[in-house]
Amino acid sequence: MNDTAIQALGLSAGYGGREVLQDVSLSLKAGEILCLIGHNGAGKSTLLRVLFGLHRPSAGNMRVFGQMPANYTPAALGAAGVALVPEGRGVFPDLTVDEIFGLALWSAGVAKSAQRERIEEVLEVLPRIREFRTRRAGTLSGGQQQMVSIGRALLTRPKVLLLDEPSIGLAPKLFQDLIRPIATLRETRGMAILLVEQNVREAFAISDRVLVMRSGKFIFEGAPSDLDDHAKLMELF
Numbered sequence: 001m002n003d004t005a006i007q008a009l010g011l012s013a014g015y016g017g018r019e020v021l022q023d024v025s026l027s028l029k030a031g032e033i034l035c036l037i038g039h040n041g042a043g044k045s046t047l048l049r050v051l052f053g054l055h056r057p058s059a060g061n062m063r064v065f066g067q068m069p070a071n072y073t074p075a076a077l078g079a080a081g082v083a084l085v086p087e088g089r090g091v092f093p094d095l096t097v098d099e100i101f102g103l104a105l106w107s108a109g110v111a112k113s114a115q116r117e118r119i120e121e122v123l124e125v126l127p128r129i130r131e132f133r134t135r136r137a138g139t140l141s142g143g144q145q146q147m148v149s150i151g152r153a154l155l156t157r158p159k160v161l162l163l164d165e166p167s168i169g170l171a172p173k174l175f176q177d178l179i180r181p182i183a184t185l186r187e188t189r190g191m192a193i194l195l196v197e198q199n200v201r202e203a204f205a206i207s208d209r210v211l212v213m214r215s216g217k218f219i220f221e222g223a224p225s226d227l228d229d230h231a232k233l234m235e236l237f
């Protein structure tokens with residue numbers, strides 16, 4: 001079996017003729033946690049959007065477990081095993097958690113008979129969701145909404161999880177409680193995670209490798225321990 005979860009080669013992408021990602025290549029192994037950091041506007045979210053098919057690259061290509069996606073759409077990338085937890089959570093405020101999960105399972109084409117098992121799987125990883133399943137998402141705290149957003153992505157049993165700044169608005173302890181159970185899925189399911197984070201301390205604690213992006217290009221790749229030196233980290237930022 002091919003253990004390279006994502007292999008992206010020479011990806012470029014932009015908006016209205018302005019190139020934001022410039023010839024970016026990356027590989028992510030099954031079970032690996034790769035942390036992507038960089039200043040605001042560096043192009044991190046754009047890269048995740050491209051990898052999930054929400055934004056079409058102007059050049060380059062990607063493979064998921066060795067296979068080219070049928071096309072660059074969320075449906076095709078989702079079918080290949082990629083899921084995105086977008087920045088800002090994106091939960092529908094007027095729907096209950098159960099309704100949000102139901103919608104996600106329906107749009108992923110999961111048969112009714114298999115839906116309960118999928119939800120139970122997610123609740124095992126994020127058990128606190130049980131406490132607020134019947135509440136409307138708009139009434140939940142930021143941390144609870146983030147759990148729902150991640151839970152929704154896990155319902156599709158992704159092999160690659162793209163997480164866009166999940167710590168935004170969360171106290172460090174809350175973020176730790178949220179991210180650590182997700183990180184265990186690398187061992188239990190071999191899930192790969194590409195984590196865009198500003199909370200460097202907590203993100204580095206769970207990551208195998210770090211990429212630093214500046215102005216649409218990678219300017220550093222190494223182990224989290226390579227950036228223990230705060231001055232080095234600041235220089236790269």
Ligand SMILES: Nc1ncnc2c1ncn2[C@@H]1O[C@H](COP(=O)(O)OP(=O)(O)OP(=O)(O)O)[C@@H](O)[C@H]1O
Pocket residue numbers: 015020038039040041042043044045046047087
């Ligand atoms: N929909 C869009 N239309 C036009 N320009 C956009 C759009 N989305 C992002 N951009 C621009 O592309 C550049 C990269 O944005 P992106 O959101 O990918 O960066 P980022 O590294 O994720 O930043 P942040 O850390 O602030 O989320 C920025 O200059 C941004 O203004």
